[in-house]
Amino acid sequence: MKDETLCLHAGYAPEDGGPGVMPIVQSTTYRFKSTEHIGDLFNLPNEYMYSRFANPTVDAVEKKIAEFEGGVGAMCTTSGQAASLLSVLNLCSAGDSFISTSTIYGGTVNLFAVTLKRFGIECIFVDPEASEEELQAAVKPNTRLVFGETLANPALTVLDIEKFASFAHKNDIPLIIDNTFATPYLCKPIEHGADIVVHSTSKYMDGHALQIGGVIVDGGKFDWTNGKFPEFTEPDESYHGIVYSETFGNMAYIIKARMQLMRDIGAYPAAHSAFLLNLGLETLPIRMDRYCSNAIKVAEYFKKSDKIDKVTYPGLPDDPYHELAKKYLPKGTSGVIAIHIKGGKAAAVKFMDGLKLASKEVHVADIRTCVLHPATATHRQLTDEQLIACGIDPGLIRFSVGLENVEDIIEDIEQAFKNM
Numbered sequence: 001m002k003d004e005t006l007c008l009h010a011g012y013a014p015e016d017g018g019p020g021v022m023p024i025v026q027s028t029t030y031r032f033k034s035t036e037h038i039g040d041l042f043n044l045p046n047e048y049m050y051s052r053f054a055n056p057t058v059d060a061v062e063k064k065i066a067e068f069e070g071g072v073g074a075m076c077t078t079s080g081q082a083a084s085l086l087s088v089l090n091l092c093s094a095g096d097s098f099i100s101t102s103t104i105y106g107g108t109v110n111l112f113a114v115t116l117k118r119f120g121i122e123c124i125f126v127d128p129e130a131s132e133e134e135l136q137a138a139v140k141p142n143t144r145l146v147f148g149e150t151l152a153n154p155a156l157t158v159l160d161i162e163k164f165a166s167f168a169h170k171n172d173i174p175l176i177i178d179n180t181f182a183t184p185y186l187c188k189p190i191e192h193g194a195d196i197v198v199h200s201t202s203k204y205m206d207g208h209a210l211q212i213g214g215v216i217v218d219g220g221k222f223d224w225t226n227g228k229f230p231e232f233t234e235p236d237e238s239y240h241g242i243v244y245s246e247t248f249g250n251m252a253y254i255i256k257a258r259m260q261l262m263r264d265i266g267a268y269p270a271a272h273s274a275f276l277l278n279l280g281l282e283t284l285p286i287r288m289d290r291y292c293s294n295a296i297k298v299a300e301y302f303k304k305s306d307k308i309d310k311v312t313y314p315g316l317p318d319d320p321y322h323e324l325a326k327k328y329l330p331k332g333t334s335g336v337i338a339i340h341i342k343g344g345k346a347a348a349v350k351f352m353d354g355l356k357l358a359s360k361e362v363h364v365a366d367i368r369t370c371v372l373h374p375a376t377a378t379h380r381q382l383t384d385e386q387l388i389a390c391g392i393d394p395g396l397i398r399f400s401v402g403l404e405n406v407e408d409i410i411e412d413i414e415q416a417f418k419n420m
C-alpha cells in the first residue's frame, strides 16, 4: 500500500455498521469476564487491561505508525522526550553508556547529557562526520546503543543512516533514529538499517499544533539474543519469569518497553490525543509534499537576499548535505530552513519581531509558518561549545515554512527585511 492510502486506511478497520472514523475509547478501564481472566492478564497482559499502558484508540494509531515506518510494532508516549527517554531506558541501566551524534535536538542533548547522567547512564557524543576509527574509539564494553537524528533540529544536517547502522551492528548494538523532521513519508530509517525509530509526534505527524506526543517504533530485525542483552534472554521476575526474546520473538523490544517501562511510568497518551494524532496522520503525506515545495521556494528566496549570510536547507543543490538528502530524503527535506542573518543576534531579533504572518513560537514543523531563535530559546541551556557541536550560531533563525500560499510567506519576509 502506498503511503497516502496507508495513512487513511491502516490501523483501524471499521466493521459493517461500525463508525467510519476511528472511535475514541476514552476509558481508563476495561471489563473482563472473570476473576481468573484478570489474573491471567497479570501474567501476560495481551489485552487492553488498563489505560496507563494500552488503549484501543491509541493501539490503532500505533499500528498505523508501525506500518508506515515499516516496523513490527509501536508504542505511543505522551511526548517526544518521553519516546527518546524510554527508547534508551529499555536498553540502558545505571552503569551503562551509549553513543549519540552531537547534531540532535537540544532538549534531547540535555536529557542525554544532564538528566540521564544523574541516573548513572553516560552518553558519549560523536560528530556525525566522524570516521570509522573515531566512532570506534567511543565504544566501551558497556555501550548499549547508538542514537542519531535523520534531519537534525535545527542544524538540518542529514545523517548517513547506513554508516551509523553498520557501525552499530559491527558492535552488536542497535541504532535508534529520531525521525521527527523527516517523518516516515520522507524517510524510512528502518529500510536503511535502523533498528528503532522514535518521533516527536507533536511536529509534522500531528501537524496542527494540537497535542504533545511521541512514539517508539520497533523495526523487529535486531537480534537481542546475541549475548549482549541479557534483559531479553533472562527471565523477568516482575512478570513471573517471562523471557522476552522467547515469548515475543521479533517484537521483544517494543513489548518489553510497554510491559516494563510504560507499566511503571505511565507516560501514555489519552485516547482523545491519539484520535487527534490520527487526524494529522491521515493527511501527512499530502502536507509533507506541500511543506517541501513551499520550503524550497522560500529557501531559494533567502538564498538570493543580501540580508542573509547563509541558508541551510539540504534541498538546495549547494547545501553540504544535498547528496545525503538525495539518498535519504528523495521526496524533499521538510519545511524547516535555518537562516543566518547578517548582523548576528540583534539583526535576528529585529527580523523576527518584524514578521507579521509567521508567528514567533516555541514550536516547529507546524501547519502555519513559525520562527524561533534557538540560541535564546530551545537551546539556551547549552554551552557555547555544545551550541557549536549542534551546528547553531547566535544569528541562526529556524524558519518553519507552513502550508500557506508561498507568495504570502515570501511577502511577509520581504516586508520584515524592509523594516530592519
Ligand SMILES: Cc1ncc(COP(=O)(O)O)c(C=O)c1O
Binding pocket: 079, 080, 081, 082, 084, 105, 107, 108, 149, 153, 178, 180, 181, 199, 200, 201, 202, 212, 213, 214
Ligand atoms: C527532533 C526532535 N525530537 C524530539 C523532540 C521532543 O519532542 P516533544 O516536544 O514532543 O517532547 C523535539 C521537539 O522539538 C524534536 O524536534
